[in-house]
Amino acid sequence: xxxxxxxxxxxxxxxxxxxxxxxxxxxxxxxxxxxxxxxxxxxxxxxxxxxxxxxxxxxxxxxxxxxxxxxxxxxxxxxxxxxxxxxxxxxxxxxxxxxxxxxxxxxxxxxxxxxxxxxxxxxxxxxxxxxxxxxxxxxxxxxxxxxxxxxxxxxxxxxxxxxxxxxxxxxxxxxxxxxxxxxxxxxxxxxxxxxxxxxxxxxxxxxxxxxxxxx
Amino acid sequence: xxxxxxxxxxxxxxxxxxxxxxxxxxxxxxxxxxxxxxxxxxxxxxxxxxxxxxxxxxxxxxxxxxxxxxxxxxxxxxxxxxxxxxxxxxxxxxxxxxxxxxxxxxxxxxxxxxxxxxxxxxxxxxxxxxxxxxxxxxxxxxxxxxxxxxxxxxxxxxxxxxxxxxxxxxxxxxxxxxxxxxxxxxxxxxxxxxxxxxxxxxxxxxxxxxxxxxxxxxxxxxxxxxxxxxxxxxxxxxxxxxxxxxxxxxxxxxxxxxxxxxxxxxxxxxxxxxxxxxxxxxxxxxxxxxxxxxxxxxxxxxxxxxxxxxxxxxxxxxxxxxxxxxxxxxxxxxxxxxxxxxxxxxxxxxxxxxxxxxxxxxxxxxxxxxxxxxxxxxxxxxxxxxxxxxxxxxxxxxxxxxxxxxxxxxxxxxxxxxxxxxxxxxx
Numbered sequence: 001x002x003x004x005x006x007x008x009x010x011x012x013x014x015x016x017x018x019x020x021x022x023x024x025x026x027x028x029x030x031x032x033x034x035x036x037x038x039x040x041x042x043x044x045x046x047x048x049x050x051x052x053x054x055x056x057x058x059x060x061x062x063x064x065x066x067x068x069x070x071x072x073x074x075x076x077x078x079x080x081x082x083x084x085x086x087x088x089x090x091x092x093x094x095x096x097x098x099x100x101x102x103x104x105x106x107x108x109x110x111x112x113x114x115x116x117x118x119x120x121x122x123x124x125x126x127x128x129x130x131x132x133x134x135x136x137x138x139x140x141x142x143x144x145x146x147x148x149x150x151x152x153x154x155x156x157x158x159x160x161x162x163x164x165x166x167x168x169x170x171x172x173x174x175x176x177x178x179x180x181x182x183x184x185x186x187x188x189x190x191x192x193x194x195x196x197x198x199x200x201x202x203x204x205x206x207x208x209x210x211x212x213x214x215x
Numbered sequence: 216x217x218x219x220x221x222x223x224x225x226x227x228x229x230x231x232x233x234x235x236x237x238x239x240x241x242x243x244x245x246x247x248x249x250x251x252x253x254x255x256x257x258x259x260x261x262x263x264x265x266x267x268x269x270x271x272x273x274x275x276x277x278x279x280x281x282x283x284x285x286x287x288x289x290x291x292x293x294x295x296x297x298x299x300x301x302x303x304x305x306x307x308x309x310x311x312x313x314x315x316x317x318x319x320x321x322x323x324x325x326x327x328x329x330x331x332x333x334x335x336x337x338x339x340x341x342x343x344x345x346x347x348x349x350x351x352x353x354x355x356x357x358x359x360x361x362x363x364x365x366x367x368x369x370x371x372x373x374x375x376x377x378x379x380x381x382x383x384x385x386x387x388x389x390x391x392x393x394x395x396x397x398x399x400x401x402x403x404x405x406x407x408x409x410x411x412x413x414x415x416x417x418x419x420x421x422x423x424x425x426x427x428x429x430x431x432x433x434x435x436x437x438x439x440x441x442x443x444x445x446x447x448x449x450x451x452x453x454x455x456x457x458x459x460x461x462x463x464x465x466x467x468x469x470x471x472x473x474x475x476x477x478x479x480x481x482x483x484x485x486x487x488x489x490x491x492x493x494x495x496x497x498x499x500x501x502x503x504x505x506x507x508x509x510x511x512x513x514x515x516x517x518x519x520x521x522x523x524x525x526x527x528x529x530x531x532x533x534x535x536x537x538x539x540x541x542x543x544x545x546x547x548x549x550x551x552x553x554x555x556x557x558x559x560x561x562x563x564x565x566x567x568x569x570x571x572x573x574x575x576x577x578x579x580x581x582x583x584x585x586x587x588x589x590x591x592x593x594x595x596x597x598x599x600x601x602x603x604x605x606x607x608x609x610x611x612x613x614x615x616x617x618x619x620x621x622x623x624x625x626x627x628x629x630x631x632x633x634x635x636x637x638x639x640x641x642x
Contacts, residue, residue: 009465015473016472019476022476054460058519060521061521084508085516085517085518087530088533089518089526090522090528108505110472110477111468111472111497111504113479137533138533140532140535
């Protein structure tokens with residue numbers, strides 16, 4: 001896939017480029033500044049945009065704002081946001097425009113190179129990649145606590161992985177169980193939470209996130 | 216004998232009595248000038264008040280009063296070596312009417328004008344007394360000189376008694392005069408000093424700020440310096456946070472990523488030892504990143520600067536292992552020091568809830584009331600929390616005091632615990 005990176009730290013910009021190249025992906029542009037992101041994306045039409053939240057000139061959240069802007073102008077462009085900290089508020093802002101082709105991960109997840117590249121690929125394919133910490137925060141913040149308490153520990157685990165954007169196969173391999181067992185858990189979760197059943201992964205993520213973030 | 220002489224007449228060898236006398240003589244001339252100017256200015260501006268020209272003239276008069284203060288304090292310092300504290304400089308408010316009002320009700324200015332008026336009667340007294348004391352004392356003490364240089368006074372009759380200045384009598388009178396004169400000379404420096412002290416008291420009363428005003432001035436100075444130190448420590452923490460973010464954190468992520476790449480390369484290698492070493496290094500690097508992340512968040516959470524209190528506190532609430540509900544009503548951003556204090560209050564309170572309270576649920580409320588940000592943390596735990604004993608809560612009350620806030624804890628044994636903090640934040 002063809003990737004655009006916006007990251008102000010030269011060290012990480014080059015590191016991530018190298019990492020993606022290692023797995024056969026093509027970094028077509030690497031920016032150190034969020035302000036030119038939209039223009040660069042229009043020019044290169046990449047399959048994935050990776051953005052750091054904190055970038056010049058103010059070093060606060062311009063990366064996130066650029067990502068939100070990008071998604072509202074070109075909703076079809078998959079965006080993976082990286083950050084030193086994950087904040088539930090940032091996740092909510094990012095997910096407000098839909099869960100198709102969107103990711104929000106702690107920056108340090110690049111250390112687990114294989115999982116990181118998989119997550120990037122998932123986002124580029126229109127899926128979702130949410131950091132486990134974001135999911136934990138969203139769950140904790142959820143005001144519908146009682147139905148969540150009704151889930152078994154294993155079901156909560158599956159729900160959390162589902163919210164992170166993992167497919168049934170990936171969930172099964174993470175938990176080291178069979179695909180059939182995962183499907184059984186998922187249908188039980190959807191029944192307990194009274195959610196409409198859905199086969200599509202990103203719709204499933206959307207349903208789960210809507211559920212936990214609804215106030 | 217020589218000790219007595221030195222005690223009585225020593226002051227004439229020192230500058231003090233001469234300076235004080237000169238100052239007392241000057242008082243009259245100062246009084247004439249200030250009285251004339253003040254009376255002229257006041258009556259002119261009072262007379263012109265009906266036309267609007269009187270207003271600026273009155274402002275100039277009152278502010279000119281401060282000039283009298285400046286000159287006279289300098290004179291007191293030069294002649295008496297006493298430094299009177301200067302009046303606080305005028306703090307001009309915004310807007311024309313408040314400025315005008317401030318100029319006209321300027322207390323130090325009016326007090327100095329009063330001093331200018333009082334200086335004339337005082338100057339007359341001081342001048343007269345000084346001249347009389349000096350001349351009488353010296354002329355009496357030097358009586359033999361006059362007796363020798365002039366003719367003996369002619370005889371005269373007083374109430375039928377015929378007085379003749381016979382040689383012996385005359386010498387006796389002169390001798391008594393010398394003794395009285397010498398005593399007067401000994402007293403002179405002390406009398407002059409008394410007069411000078413009276414003038415000093417007048418100047419102190421009218422030209423120096425009262426102790427109340429000095430206290431108020433000191434309080435406002437301290438307030439400014441406290442605010443500056445709170446603000447500078449807050450901005451210092453933000454700087455440290457940014458430095459760590461841009462430096463060590465990025466470098467560690469890069470290190471962990473390279474180790475991750477190495478780990479992937481070694482995945483199929485037979486070198487078991489190297490593989491496990493790289494695995495361990497990779498895990499440790501990730502651990503270091505997580506620890507540094509927590510540390511930096513404890514210094515200053517970036518989301519607080521970016522999104523404000525609501526967002527930062529909701530992240531705290533989300534991370535708390537005890538279920539917490541949150542109610543916030545914060546329509547505006549507050550000063551950084553206030554936001555940071557409120558954030559750390561909630562952070563510490565929730566840490567205590569999770570560690571000590573054995574609570575099953577907790578609630579955080581943030582809202583503004585009467586110009587103060589109110590932070591409340593309730594829990595349904597076992598109670599018994601005390602700001603005096605536990606280190607965390609004690610540090611918290613110091614932190615709250617640093618921004619002039621108030622912290623209260625109601626935590627009876629058996630619970631529930633309510634911690635409430637008020638942080639003043641006038642807009």
